[in-house]
């Protein structure tokens with residue numbers, strides 16, 4: 628899925644990183660616990676979260692993630708946006724709840740774990 | 750033998766928002782030095798977990814990173830409360846973090862096991878009431 632499509636499917640507003648919208652992503656994870664993201668994420672490129680603080684951006688940066696979707700209309704601060712820009716991460720916000728955003732993206736082919744839980748090429 | 754490249758950071762214990770700044774800088778520096786994405790990721794995750802720990806459990810401290818020929822060494826030292834039972838602290842899921850820390854997205858008890866997992870060497874020197882020093886190494890050759 629193109630990062631741009633994540634925005635489209637979740638009716639999300641892109642807050643920074645427009646220049647990376649053409650990038651491809653294959654899997655995502657959803658969590659409000661950054662501890663778990665740091666411990667369990669492997670190659671998921673997208674983080675869907677309802678937690679809003681600078682550590683969300685740093686955690687995503689550490690995990691080499693390329694896109695963060697803030698759900699439930701959470702608004703990240705200027706400082707967070709600046710940090711995401713510096714790290715080359717696309718940030719979006721959506722009015723959807725986490726469950727809905729995940730369901731929509733999953734059904735459109737953005738799986739949870741690349742080549743692990745779902746076979747994309749039967 | 751190259752000259753080791755060293756970096757020093759003071760990690761502010763008062764400011765949760767700035768926790769992890771040093772790890773972001775190290776990640777950038779290691780990229781400039783041309784290390785592979787896998788090595789960069791392991792170093793930066795281990796360091797970030799350690800930095801967060803110093804902020805939430807030890808009121809800040811210092812981080813020193815040394816790039817040597819064969820490995821990258823990260824030393825995190827603080828003058829916090831120390832860890833009474835290291836074996837227990839190393840267990841997945843063990844955390845003394847309170848609800849206010851969990852609300853910030855941390856305190857699942859995954860940090861120390863994660864640091865061990867991502868590094869090739871890890872040593873914890875700690876004394877209750879004195880502080881904690883964690884030394885980690887990630888091998889950069891073969």
Ligand SMILES: Nc1ncnc2c1ncn2[C@@H]1O[C@H](COP(=O)(O)OP(=O)(O)OP(=O)(O)O)[C@@H](O)[C@H]1O
Pocket residue numbers: 662663798802803806807827829830831832838839843844845846854855856857858859860861862881
């Ligand atoms: N620098 C430190 N000083 C004092 N105690 C520490 C320090 N680092 C870790 N600890 C203790 O060890 C426990 C386990 O640490 P660990 O990083 O594994 O989990 P956590 O920080 O509680 O949660 P998480 O890392 O998942 O956010 C902590 O809850 C704390 O009691």
Ligand SMILES: [Mg+2]
Pocket residue numbers: 798801802856859860861
């Ligand atoms: Mg921790």
